[in-house]
Amino acid sequence: MTQPVRVAVVGAGHLGRHHARLYAGLPQAELVGIADVALERAQRLAATYGVSALADYRDLIEQVDAASIAVPTAGHFAVARDFLDRGRAVLIEKPFTRTLPEADELLALAERRGATIQVGHVERFNPALIAAKGYLKDPLYVECDRISPFTFRSMDIGVVLDLMIHDLDILLDLIPSAITALDAVGVQALSRHEDIANARLTFANGCVANLTASRVATRAVRKLRIIQRDSYLSVNYGERRALLFRKRPDAPDPATIDPTTIADAKAFVYDKLITVEEIPLSLHDALEQELVAFLHCVATGARPACSGADARRALELAWRILDSIRANRDRHVPQ
CATH class of the missing domain: 3.40.50.720 (NAD(P)-binding Rossmann-like Domain)
Incomplete structure (x- = not known):
């Protein structure tokens, strides 16, 4: 064509x-x-x-x-x-x-x-995520935070299908492993559906992911943090920024350091123990x-x-989370 x-x-x-x-x-x-x-x-x-x-x-x-x-x-x-x-x-x-x-x-x-x-x-098209994927190796622990003020949009669904589903899609794309355990909680605040939700996922390869979504926050935050065996990736979707943290090859053993000799602990850590690299990326829309x-x-x-098949996987996981939210809510309702 x-x-x-x-x-x-x-x-x-x-x-x-x-x-x-x-x-x-x-x-x-x-x-x-x-x-x-x-x-x-x-x-x-x-x-x-x-x-x-x-x-x-x-x-x-x-x-x-x-x-x-x-x-x-x-x-x-x-x-x-x-x-x-x-x-x-x-x-x-x-x-x-x-x-x-x-x-x-x-x-x-x-x-x-x-x-x-x-x-x-x-x-999936965010330049910060695209850049960070080049440094992805063996995720051990992942944190996803997606919160925003109340917008009065998407009132026909809750925050899991509205916001958290973005991170579910990303996790399924980044971690090629089955989910073996799942637990979630959710709270209604303003709408007829859950407006705040948290989910913890365990993958067969041992990776654990913790997701938080809220649409009743005071500010907007969209972040992804990935801890690996030799590095830590930080992705800020909103700022379109990706950082890579790594232990210096010549870093001393912290147990051998007398803390009373360090005037500024934070400066010491990032000067002697850890390197921080701004991952280059293309600032496209x-x-x-x-x-x-x-x-x-x-x-x-x-x-x-x-694809539709990819999105169906994220939707299926979202409904598993919603089922867990309902089960946990019912479990705590006084009889």
Whole structure:
């Protein structure tokens, strides 16, 4: 396919606006139209780029090769099904679907129609993560922190499917080992679903991961920490920064050092014991790279970086965590 990929954006909300903006500026894409059940919202966004606005996305299907689906999670399945059934490729914002049966039906339909599914786990394209993966060896312990202030978005799901699922997808991509144990807790704060959650995962290879997600925090934090046998990786998604900590080859044994002779312990540690390296990276826009990758897959038939099958694995793990949260909650309810 040498011509630009004809694309539609379904959903003119927070994420849909960014998809439309980026498609409009990419030479690989021709933004054809924007659909939203709130027609006025679609019209305002479409007017910015001189494209059509519709209330019914189905009127766009025959006009495009692909679509970004940025509607609330509850609508992912129906919208994606209609595009896939006509052989159109879809980029579905995370989570893939709300339930596993919905995900399975879409995967089967895509297989029958020969259509591409990519799911918007955008952190896979974060330059800090991409740079850090080059130093990944044998993770022993992983910490994932993803917290943010309350945004009033994604109220049809809880924080596990809203935020934690990003880190579940990353963990499954980074650690090629089965999960042998899982325990989780969650708390409702403002919404009808869990707004704070913590999960601890144990992998068959011995690695342990601890994940915390909150959407009622006072500030936004998106960090990944990986402890390995000979190094420690720190990834800050928000700042697009990656650091590598390693023990100096000539570091003295700390047990042989008299602490009373050290004026500044922190300075001593980072001068004599540990090296800190800023990992070089390319400061690209993750969402733009995600859309470029999707367009490439549509044009060439290549496998997406985060396929429907990949996203289904993350969704299945998310539901295991939700089951654990419910079980722990029920266990502590007074009888």
